[in-house]
Amino acid sequence: MSKPSQHQRKIKQNMKHRDNHSVCIKTALSRAEKRCAEDGQRFTGLRRQVLELVWAEHKPAKAYDLLATLSSIRSGVAPTTVYRALDFLQERGLVHKIESLNAYVGCSQPDTDHCGHFLICEACSEIKEIENSRVSSWLEQAAQDEDFIIKSETVELIGLCVRCQPLYGERATP
Amino acid sequence: MSKPSQHQRKIKQNMKHRDNHSVCIKTALSRAEKRCAEDGQRFTGLRRQVLELVWAEHKPAKAYDLLATLSSIRSGVAPTTVYRALDFLQERGLVHKIESLNAYVGCSQPDTDHCGHFLICEACSEIKEIENSRVSSWLEQAAQDEDFIIKSETVELIGLCVRCQPLYGERATP
DNA sequence: TTTGGGAAAGTAATATTATAACGATAAGCG
DNA sequence: CGCTTATCGTTATAATATTACTTTCCCAAA
Ligand SMILES: [Zn+2]
Ligand SMILES: [Zn+2]
Ligand SMILES: [Zn+2]
Ligand SMILES: [Zn+2]
Numbered sequence: 001m002s003k004p005s006q007h008q009r010k011i012k013q014n015m016k017h018r019d020n021h022s023v024c025i026k027t028a029l030s031r032a033e034k035r036c037a038e039d040g041q042r043f044t045g046l047r048r049q050v051l052e053l054v055w056a057e058h059k060p061a062k063a064y065d066l067l068a069t070l071s072s073i074r075s076g077v078a079p080t081t082v083y084r085a086l087d088f089l090q091e092r093g094l095v096h097k098i099e100s101l102n103a104y105v106g107c108s109q110p111d112t113d114h115c116g117h118f119l120i121c122e123a124c125s126e127i128k129e130i131e132n133s134r135v136s137s138w139l140e141q142a143a144q145d146e147d148f149i150i151k152s153e154t155v156e157l158i159g160l161c162v163r164c165q166p167l168y169g170e171r172a173t174p
Numbered sequence: 175m176s177k178p179s180q181h182q183r184k185i186k187q188n189m190k191h192r193d194n195h196s197v198c199i200k201t202a203l204s205r206a207e208k209r210c211a212e213d214g215q216r217f218t219g220l221r222r223q224v225l226e227l228v229w230a231e232h233k234p235a236k237a238y239d240l241l242a243t244l245s246s247i248r249s250g251v252a253p254t255t256v257y258r259a260l261d262f263l264q265e266r267g268l269v270h271k272i273e274s275l276n277a278y279v280g281c282s283q284p285d286t287d288h289c290g291h292f293l294i295c296e297a298c299s300e301i302k303e304i305e306n307s308r309v310s311s312w313l314e315q316a317a318q319d320e321d322f323i324i325k326s327e328t329v330e331l332i333g334l335c336v337r338c339q340p341l342y343g344e345r346a347t348p
Numbered sequence: 349t350t351t352g353g354g355a356a357a358g359t360a361a362t363a364t365t366a367t368a369a370c371g372a373t374a375a376g377c378g
Numbered sequence: 379c380g381c382t383t384a385t386c387g388t389t390a391t392a393a394t395a396t397t398a399c400t401t402t403c404c405c406a407a408a
Contacts (some may be wrong), residue, residue: 044385
């Protein structure tokens, strides 16, 4: 169990981040731009807008919600439009799909080659990509017991985030 | 890395199992029957048939494929029919949904309360539920670093099973 | 044995998520 | 500039899943 002080610290971190979320978006966009330039890929207006919408919150974005929002700022938008952009962004590692929600989220570490592992709050929907590669090596171990070679991983942990625990569940430490 | 002998042993285990798969089905059905009886739930003909079809192979079963097959052995089958049976079976822990495939698979350890963790072969589709609870405790650790409380886990590892590695990928040990 | 209440299944319609096919446009390149 | 190809627009349709309402069936109490 974590100490109360640590718990409070985490909550503060989280609140501070929420105040500065525009930084996340800017960072994500400039990284994407750089990354596409390096690969000789075109980071078009459409792709930029979709990535921007995906990053609008730290929550999973549904394709048809993106479609609706996008329609309000651009004409001739169909499902294909959104899915094509999402495919492009996923191929470049800029966006992950959350399989258990049929939703999409911006990658917070697009400079490394990885499968996303996520913590998803069932109360507030906030989603966090785990930055820890220990998980992958643990899973490798488990797979090796069966002589199985992993190519990609879907890891989505549903539960309560640090802010929602006092409201909806057991708190970490009273 | 595992030794060649171990690799061969795994392959033999696997082949033997394929010859005796009817045992899996029978076991699954009788467990389900017992389990429902204990809970005071009705294990109806429909539910039994759906569970039987889910268990027909060690592969993920798609809802609309179940629907088609079921239609051939019973009349008045609609999507609702299948989804209701699947919901029932999931609630009782007899079936898991594979989120990354939109498909369903029989639980191989319905007597324990757990989230399924899966190895899924991308070559032959064979799927295996990992029986190892180490994984859960590892994931708990990772979540604790973020003061996150896990309620449920989606863990789906895609790759190559022991039989398909020589055909499609690097072998474990030449 | 009858009968009433609730669970299960039937039925129809619709919502949600995703892809296919093909033509029009625009960016990059020699 | 004209060529090539990636991108995007447009339309249609496939695949997955749920809602709402009705009918049937089981079981247990009277
Ligand atoms: Zn990522
Ligand atoms: Zn939360
Ligand atoms: Zn299971
Ligand atoms: Zn295989």
